[in-house]
Amino acid sequence: VTAQRPEQLRAQVEANLTSLGLQQIPVVNLRRADTAPGIIATGDQSVDLDAQLAALSDLRAEGKIGAIGLSNVSLSQLQQALPAGIDCVQNMYNVLERADEPILQLCLSNDIAWVPFFPLGSGFPGQPKVADQPDVIVIARRLDVTPAQVALAWLLAHAPNILLIPGTANMLHLAENVAIESIRLDEEAMSTLEGLV
Ligand SMILES: NC(=O)c1ccc[n+]([C@@H]2O[C@H](COP(=O)([O-])OP(=O)(O)OC[C@H]3O[C@@H](n4cnc5c(N)ncnc54)[C@H](OP(=O)(O)O)[C@@H]3O)[C@@H](O)[C@H]2O)c1
Numbered sequence: 001v002t003a004q005r006p007e008q009l010r011a012q013v014e015a016n017l018t019s020l021g022l023q024q025i026p027v028v029n030l031r032r033a034d035t036a037p038g039i040i041a042t043g044d045q046s047v048d049l050d051a052q053l054a055a056l057s058d059l060r061a062e063g064k065i066g067a068i069g070l071s072n073v074s075l076s077q078l079q080q081a082l083p084a085g086i087d088c089v090q091n092m093y094n095v096l097e098r099a100d101e102p103i104l105q106l107c108l109s110n111d112i113a114w115v116p117f118f119p120l121g122s123g124f125p126g127q128p129k130v131a132d133q134p135d136v137i138v139i140a141r142r143l144d145v146t147p148a149q150v151a152l153a154w155l156l157a158h159a160p161n162i163l164l165i166p167g168t169a170n171m172l173h174l175a176e177n178v179a180i181e182s183i184r185l186d187e188e189a190m191s192t193l194e195g196l197v
Helices: 004-022 049-061 075-084 101-109 134-143 147-158 171-182 187-194
Strands: 028-031 068-071 086-089
Touching: 004 049, 028 049, 028 086, 049 068, 049 075, 049 134, 068 075, 086 134, 134 187, 147 171, 147 187
Parallel strands: 028 068, 068 086
Antiparallel strands: none
């Protein structure tokens, strides 16, 4: 189910405030449903972006949300949204899937955080898994880290506006993912990884 209409966005924010017991939600991501992955909006769920941004801007002016983020947006949609004041963008992106590099760069030049979903290629079948990529595996062995750590460390080294949200249900993986803070990829590793696409 999508909830794209402006009145639905407001109702969802109000419901979240109540269920979380908060006065303000620090940041709300507007998840567009124009393209895969996920449900595609049709009919009255196909809503103009400006109408959605107006609803979220009102909620921000009322103090109910602290900031507006966007998710699953195109370059032109981000350009259209910039005047509203956007704090973060959450699109699919990882070392093997860099179609959205121009959007990342637009975020960088506008001081907007880039929060890639599927930073490891996800747990879904059909999506390329970064940890299975042969060059990533070789680099991980040489640096004595795991392939997933190489994937995440590359993201942090690639651009200064990247925030990581890897998903895991495994405590060991969680510890590995937190530990990338202290992992530095050398020039050889960076040059191989940058050249993968
Ligand atoms: N905005 C959107 O439209 C959108 C869409 C999709 C996802 N998201 C969000 O993006 C975030 C990440 O997405 P995701 O979790 O689907 O994909 P992901 O972070 O790329 O990959 C998660 C997969 O990687 C495995 N993994 C995690 N850490 C690992 C490690 N250290 N070593 C080996 N395997 C590891 C996980 O398995 P284990 O559980 O076994 O560790 C899981 O199968 C989530 O917060 C999700 O909610 C947003």
